[in-house]
Amino acid sequence: MFFYYLRLAALSYRRNPILSSLMVLAVAVGIAAYMIVFTLNYTMGGDPIPHKSSQLFAVQLDNWDPNTDSDPPQQLTYTDAMALQQAGRAWRQTASSKFSGIVEPDNPELRPFMFIGRGAYADFFPMFDVPFQYGSGWSADADANLEQVTVLSRDLNERLFGGANSVGETITMDGTQWQVIGVLDRWDPVPKFYDVNNGPFDSGEELYIPWGHVVARELPRSGNTNCWTAIGGSGFQAFLNSECVWIQYWVELRDANEEAEYLDFINGYVQEQKTLGRFGRPLNNALYDVNEWLLKEEVLPDETSILSMLAAMLLAVCLLNTIGLLLAKFLGKSAEIGARQALGAHKGSLFIQHMIEAGFIGLLGGLLGLLLAHYGLEGVKILLGNELMMTDWIQLNVPIVITTIALAIVSTVIAGLYPIWRACNINPAIHLKTQ
Numbered sequence: 001m002f003f004y005y006l007r008l009a010a011l012s013y014r015r016n017p018i019l020s021s022l023m024v025l026a027v028a029v030g031i032a033a034y035m036i037v038f039t040l041n042y043t044m045g046g047d048p049i050p051h052k053s054s055q056l057f058a059v060q061l062d063n064w065d066p067n068t069d070s071d072p073p074q075q076l077t078y079t080d081a082m083a084l085q086q087a088g089r090a091w092r093q094t095a096s097s098k099f100s101g102i103v104e105p106d107n108p109e110l111r112p113f114m115f116i117g118r119g120a121y122a123d124f125f126p127m128f129d130v131p132f133q134y135g136s137g138w139s140a141d142a143d144a145n146l147e148q149v150t151v152l153s154r155d156l157n158e159r160l161f162g163g164a165n166s167v168g169e170t171i172t173m174d175g176t177q178w179q180v181i182g183v184l185d186r187w188d189p190v191p192k193f194y195d196v197n198n199g200p201f202d203s204g205e206e207l208y209i210p211w212g213h214v215v216a217r218e219l220p221r222s223g224n225t226n227c228w229t230a231i232g233g234s235g236f237q238a239f240l241n242s243e244c245v246w247i248q249y250w251v252e253l254r255d256a257n258e259e260a261e262y263l264d265f266i267n268g269y270v271q272e273q274k275t276l277g278r279f280g281r282p283l284n285n286a287l288y289d290v291n292e293w294l295l296k297e298e299v300l301p302d303e304t305s306i307l308s309m310l311a312a313m314l315l316a317v318c319l320l321n322t323i324g325l326l327l328a329k330f331l332g333k334s335a336e337i338g339a340r341q342a343l344g345a346h347k348g349s350l351f352i353q354h355m356i357e358a359g360f361i362g363l364l365g366g367l368l369g370l371l372l373a374h375y376g377l378e379g380v381k382i383l384l385g386n387e388l389m390m391t392d393w394i395q396l397n398v399p400i401v402i403t404t405i406a407l408a409i410v411s412t413v414i415a416g417l418y419p420i421w422r423a424c425n426i427n428p429a430i431h432l433k434t435q
Contacts, residue, residue: 005353009360016329020361023325023412027365030318031408032372037311039377039400048189049129052252053290056127057259059084059249060288061270065228066280073226074197074297075245078215080269085121089265090251091258092127096120097247098198098205098222099214104172105160115156116222117207119214125151125182127252128194133157135167135182143210151182151208174217178209191299193290195248198223200299221246243278251287263287319415326361326416330354330423350424358416359409366408370401 013020047053061080062072076084081095096118104112124130125137134157138149150171157166157180166180191200213219218236227244253259266285273279288296374396396404 002356005356006360008353009357012357013360013364019325019329023322023329023361024364024368026318026321026325027362027408027412028368028372030315031366031369031404031411032376034311034315034407035369035373035396035400035404036376036380037307038403039373039396040380041308046190047291048191048193049290052129055252055254056290057251057253057262057287058290058293059251059266060286061266061279062281062284063243063245063273063279064281068228072284072286073245074248075224075226076247076249077243077245078240078247080273081247081249083269084249084266087265087269090262091254092123092252093250094121094124094127095211095247095249096124096194097211097214098195099219100222101174101207101219103156103160103207104175106172107160110160115206117209117219118205119209119211119219121211123252124208127250128189130187131185133183133185134165135180137182137208138210143212146210146212146216148176148178148213149181149210150178151184152180153184153204153206154186156206157183173207174219176217191294193294193299194250195223196294196297196299197248200294200297215240223248253287259287315411319411322361322412323415323419326358327419327422330416330419347424351420354420354423355413355416358413358420361416362409362412363405365412366405369408370396370404373404 049056059076060072060074061076063077063080064070064073076095085093085095099117099119101115101117102112103115121143122138122140125132130137133154135151137151138147141147142149150173152160152166152171154163157163160166160171161169166183169180170177171180172178188204192202192204193200214221223246225244225246227242229243231238231242231244233241251262253262263285266287267283270279270283270285377396
């Protein structure tokens with residue numbers, strides 16, 4: 001019976017193509033506008049590592065200016081990051097930071113080029129479930145011994161070695177030889193939760209090395225550095241001893257007990273530092289899991305909530321127009337409906353038939369809305385800039401496609417409830433007398 005009603009819906013569309021096409025267009029425009037904003041919210045505000053986001057914690061220590069009431073800094077000082085790393089009180093932990101450098105390819109056809117890298121500890125890769133195409137990350141011994149090993153991104157490996165397994169090969173970075181021990185597979189979490197203050201929607205780093213080299217070689221920092229007081233002296237060591245924050249610090253804690261114990265540990269550490277004249281503010285340290293951290297750092301811009309409301313309003317306006325058009329269409333079929341009722345058609349079956357017809361309109365509107373949403377998202381990429389145009393996370397994936405079609409059908413059926421009820425509740429005798 002369902003397919004019979006679906007065939008009737010297609011025939012009804014053919015009988016009145018202009019009115020039906022206007023309804024499809026109204027649904028498509030509203031759905032497309034809403035799904036463009038929904039897709040941005042879905043990709044930008046989603047959980048980037050859902051299977052363990054509740055076990056990964058950003059560490060926040062409030063070493064900031066005691067004469068202000070500003071929020072605690074997002075990052076840690078070198079002194080604090082190294083103290084926490086050396087204590088090793090978490091199941092896994094890593095300090096990390098961005099740096100820049102120059103790769104000198106062995107291939108004479110390639111010119112030296114700049115890259116953005118990240119210094120991190122060995123736990124970085126298992127903590128964040130970083131996938132590997134070839135090889136693996138380094139060991140804790142490589143951190144301790146400052147071994148000159150590196151992990152390449154898939155794109156950099158493609159650029160330098162044509163995508164071949166480069167484990168065991170060497171690359172020249174800033175005049176120094178580094179051995180490749182691993183190549184990442186596609187890994188581009190959105191948002192880039194482990195470093196939201198240095199561009200949560202930027203592309204990932206191209207090269208990874210043991211974090212100790214960042215300090216030992218005084219590599220150029222590529223991330224944010226903030227200081228609330230003047231650096232006491234000159235030179236790199238004076239900077240390391242300062243209250244400048246520039247290091248991201250994450251820990252992995254397996255349960256609530258480990259979380260409570262680690263919070264007690266960092267509070268105890270800060271109390272010790274207070275006796276040395278640091279941390280002039282009241283105790284205000286915190287651990288934030290991934291989703292709490294993204295919320296606190298307001299990774300999803302405020303403008304998206306405004307756009308969501310505007311898109312919802314546009315969808316509502318389009319559905320109101322659809323209600324009017326459906327009312328005109330179904331009331332125009334009142335004579336047909338009355339005749340069928342007089343011949344014994346049950347009111348319930350007529351109601352279901354026209355519900356399926358409204359759903360058919362919604363299906364067509366959803367398919368057209370998908371096409372409009374696709375081109376709308378391409379326009380969003382252009383507006384957001386060249387960096388985001390090179391990424392593939394702003395796109396319609398399977399869950400979003402299914403949601404779009406379902407929303408179009410359900411919203412159109414709901415919009416059609418009143419017109420269908422009106423059409424099915426007109427006394428058939430009125431129409432029979434006029435025929």
